[in-house]
Amino acid sequence: MRAAIRIGVVYFRHLLKYKNNTDRSGMAEVITKRDQDYAKWYNDLVLKADLAEHSDVRGCMVIKPHGYAIWEKMQSALDAMFKATGHVNAYFPLFIPKSYLAKEASHVEGFAKECAVVTHYRLKSDPVHGIIVDPDAKLEEELIVRPTSETIIWNTYRGWVKSYRDLPLLINQWANVVRWEMRTRLFLRTAEFLWQEGHTAHATKEEAVEETERMLDVYATFAEEWLAMPVIKGIKTASERFAGAVDTYCIEAMMQDGKALQAGTSHFLGQNFAKAFDVVFTTKENRQEHVWATSWGVSTRLMGALIMTHSDDNGLVIPPKLAPVQVVVIPIAKNEEQLAAIRAYIEPVLAAMRAKGITVKFDDDDKKKPGWKFAEYELKGFPVRIAIGPRDMENGTVEVARRDTLEKQVMQTVDLAEKVDNLLTAIQSNLYEKALALRERYTRSVDGYDEFKVAIEEGGFIYAHWDGTAQTEEKVKNETKATIRCIPLGGTASPGKCMVTGAPSARRVIFARAY
RNA sequence: CGGGGCGUAGCGUAGCCCGGUAUCGCGCCUGCUUUGGGAGCAGGAGGUCGUCAGUUCGAAUCUGGCCGCCCCGACCA
Numbered sequence: 346m347r348a349a350i351r352i353g354v355v356y357f358r359h360l361l362k363y364k365n366n367t368d369r370s371g372m373a374e375v376i377t378k379r380d381q382d383y384a385k386w387y388n389d390l391v392l393k394a395d396l397a398e399h400s401d402v403r404g405c406m407v408i409k410p411h412g413y414a415i416w417e418k419m420q421s422a423l424d425a426m427f428k429a430t431g432h433v434n435a436y437f438p439l440f441i442p443k444s445y446l447a448k449e450a451s452h453v454e455g456f457a458k459e460c461a462v463v464t465h466y467r468l469k470s471d472p473v474h475g476i477i478v479d480p481d482a483k484l485e486e487e488l489i490v491r492p493t494s495e496t497i498i499w500n501t502y503r504g505w506v507k508s509y510r511d512l513p514l515l516i517n518q519w520a521n522v523v524r525w526e527m528r529t530r531l532f533l534r535t536a537e538f539l540w541q542e543g544h545t546a547h548a549t550k551e552e553a554v555e556e557t558e559r560m561l562d563v564y565a566t567f568a569e570e571w572l573a574m575p576v577i578k579g580i581k582t583a584s585e586r587f588a589g590a591v592d593t594y595c596i597e598a599m600m601q602d603g604k605a606l607q608a609g610t611s612h613f614l615g616q617n618f619a620k621a622f623d624v625v626f627t628t629k630e631n632r633q634e635h636v637w638a639t640s641w642g643v644s645t646r647l648m649g650a651l652i653m654t655h656s657d658d659n660g661l662v663i664p665p666k667l668a669p670v671q672v673v674v675i676p677i678a679k680n681e682e683q684l685a686a687i688r689a690y691i692e693p694v695l696a697a698m699r700a701k702g703i704t705v706k707f708d709d710d711d712k713k714k715p716g717w718k719f720a721e722y723e724l725k726g727f728p729v730r731i732a733i734g735p736r737d738m739e740n741g742t743v744e745v746a747r748r749d750t751l752e753k754q755v756m757q758t759v760d761l762a763e764k765v766d767n768l769l770t771a772i773q774s775n776l777y778e779k780a781l782a783l784r785e786r787y788t789r790s791v792d793g794y795d796e797f798k799v800a801i802e803e804g805g806f807i808y809a810h811w812d813g814t815a816q817t818e819e820k821v822k823n824e825t826k827a828t829i830r831c832i833p834l835g836g837t838a839s840p841g842k843c844m845v846t847g848a849p850s851a852r853r854v855i856f857a858r859a860y
Numbered sequence: 861c862g863g864g865g866c867g868u869a870g871c872g873u874a875g876c877c878c879g880g881u882a883u884c885g886c887g888c889c890u891g892c893u894u895u896g897g898g899a900g901c902a903g904g905a906g907g908u909c910g911u912c913a914g915u916u917c918g919a920a921u922c923u924g925g926c927c928g929c930c931c932c933g934a935c936c937a
Contacts, residue, residue: 385931403929458935459935524936524937526935527861527935527936528932528934528936538937540937606937608937642937646937678895680895713898714895714899715896715897716898717898717899719896719897719898720897720898723897732897733896734895734896737896860937
């Protein structure tokens with residue numbers, strides 16, 4: 346990988362597929378090829394597809410309109426799914442008193458190293474430095490910028506929960522959080538990120554576990570049906586568990602480079618936070634009991650997952666269900682009259698598409714040329730492009746190009762809305778199938794540790810037996826950089842022997858190198 | 861926090877070793893011709909060379925400090 350970086354960037358133009366004689370080295374919009382340097386490809390793509398850029402604040406990004414529009418689609422789909430499962434939204438403060446964070450021992454231990462802390466509340470002008478933090482404005486108790494909200498929320502829930510009649514409490518919040526990461530990557534790991542965090546309180550352990558699993562299912566369904574990204578549901582090992590949780594469930598996805606990405610987590614928190622914050626309720630039988638808790642979240646990291654699951658060397662590929670605009674229509678006109686004719690020609694089709702709920706953009710911007718638009722929309726991942734020129738008007742046709750396969754075909758305008766609707770559905774499922782095929786191609790079972798070491802170099806998911814100890818997990822991580830992504834749920838558990846120690850193992854777990 | 865790389869116009873860069881105020885491409889502006897895969901020609905605008913100090917008649921170039929960013933690792937969603 347390092348060698349690849351030193352080779353430098355070999356510029357490419359996807360147009361070379363069609364015109365192979367032009368020197369494109371001077372073109373502005375270029376991205377590195379995946380097989381040349383995957384990390385650089387990812388970075389180029391985020392920037393060139395106009396999804397986000399680095400801000401002047403280290404580790405923080407600016408999410409640009411195109412990227413934010415995709416995030417908004419994710420939000421609205423997820424939000425509807427949360428509401429459908431009985432949850433409501435609320436909002437809790439950005440700042441958390443330091444003392445709250447300290448109340449749950451393993452929680453604070455997990456987050457302490459990456460907290461931003463507010464110590465003062467005022468600035469003042471200074472003859473030498475212009476403006477300084479006013480030393481007289483020191484906060485009595487420092488405030489932590491939330492890295493997650495369990496503590497402030499559970500402190501609040503104490504006042505809300507008195508009786509079994511107040512339960513369950515099913516609340517979600519959309520928010521930003523800050524984790525002072527040492528190393529950041531656009532969308533995948535930023536110091537500030539956007540997410541949702543659900544926090545629920547239940548009367549019984551069974552109910553809380555059920556909730557934890559229900560939300561994991563919601564995430565899995567969202568990932569597969571909207572992101573078109575196959576995921577594996579599983580449980581984290583103790584070392585990968587959320588700080589403060591009894592059990593952490595996750596969905597794991599495989600990126601095109603064979604690395605794993607945790608795409609969502611759902612935690613069964615037991616009574617840990619209820620005990621730390623003294624959240625007690627009276628049962629039907631008039632007993633005082635601590636409530637049972639869950640929390641679950643997905644973040645703007647899903648943007649990274651989306652990019653690395655579907656996109657190619659030509660740019661972004663967005664599944665139709667998450668595309669801000671599903672169909673872009675590009676007129677090819679020599680003059681104003683021709684443009685007007687095209688507009689009249691296609692208007693009924695646009696109306697029919699919109700009536701079907703398809704989002705369409707008719708790009709009649711005459712300051713950009715058709716060829717430029719083709720390349721631009723391809724780079725930005727619009728699922729379907731329709732081009733219309735004089736020839737089409739003569740023939741009653743349009744040219745339809747699909748982003749996922751780059752195939753173009755001429756279609757009659759008759760029933761075009763219907764055909765495009767079907768095409769969008771086909772693209773959505775094709776993307777899922779392609780991603781699933783990739784995952785299957787790079788998934789295998791191994792039994793011996795030597796065999797494992799070879800396999801892990803080739804990437805992908807490796808199913809292997811593990812003796813259940815943290816020591817073995819640690820050893821594998823140190824020697825191969827692979828971690829246990831999860832203990833998969835469901836399927837049949839066939840016992841065996843740990844590939845490292847030979848000790849008995851109840852079932853295979855998934856090892857991979859991960860983001 | 862370690863290792864590597866880099867800061868020159870909006871973007872990407874040349875120049876640096878061998879000091880003489882800056883190269884080229886893209887983009888931008890104007891005009892004409894163009895428009896079915898990032899158009900062509902002509903003209904034009906745009907730079908305190910990251911920052912501070914030093915050496916020098918003279919610094920993008922040499923010396924030292926500082927700041928910032930990117931990539932790789934440790935940590936993590």
